[in-house]
Amino acid sequence: xDFATSVKRNLTTSAYAQFSGRASRSEYWWxxxxxxxxxxxxxxxxxxxxxxxxANLLTIAFFxxxxxxxxxRLHDVGRSGWWWLIVFTxxxxxxxxxxxxxPGDAGANAHGEPGA
Numbered sequence: 001x002d003f004a005t006s007v008k009r010n011l012t013t014s015a016y017a018q019f020s021g022r023a024s025r026s027e028y029w030w031x032x033x034x035x036x037x038x039x040x041x042x043x044x045x046x047x048x049x050x051x052x053x054x055a056n057l058l059t060i061a062f063f064x065x066x067x068x069x070x071x072x073r074l075h076d077v078g079r080s081g082w083w084w085l086i087v088f089t090x091x092x093x094x095x096x097x098x099x100x101x102x103p104g105d106a107g108a109n110a111h112g113e114p115g116a
Contacts, residue, residue: 006030010065015072017064019081021112023072024104031069035062075111076104 001009006027009015035058042054071081077099086092104114 001027001030003030003034007034010069015065015068017068019068019071020075021072022076022104022109022114023069024076024114025073025101028069028073028100031065035066038062070100073100073104075109076114077102078105078109078111 001024007030009027010031038058039055042058045054046052067084070084074081074083079099083099084096087096106114108114
């Protein structure tokens with residue numbers, strides 16, 4: 001999946017709040033890059049105008065799609081979407097990062113077919 005397809009799928013389609021199914025590694029990381037770039041641009045604009053308006057609006061707008069995408073990405077590696085809660089432990093951040101980085105299951109798993 002490419003950058004534009006990932007952004008379009010996760011912001012304008014039913015995938016915005018879809019917690020079921022699977023998300024490929026490229027889908028997750030392209031959308032992550034988009035959120036970092038959009039957040040950086042919003043911060044620059046906010047600093048220029050002296051408000052925290054745009055960064056806060058982006059945080060609200062990206063909250064649900066980010067969690068949905070993390071859940072679908074965890075499904076791709078054979079984990080439940082609830083495993084994202086592991087970030088509240090000290091070592092959990094590194095475990096979650098490992099799961100987000102590693103390739104997804106090659107065939108079908110309990111959460112569906114790859115790329116579905």
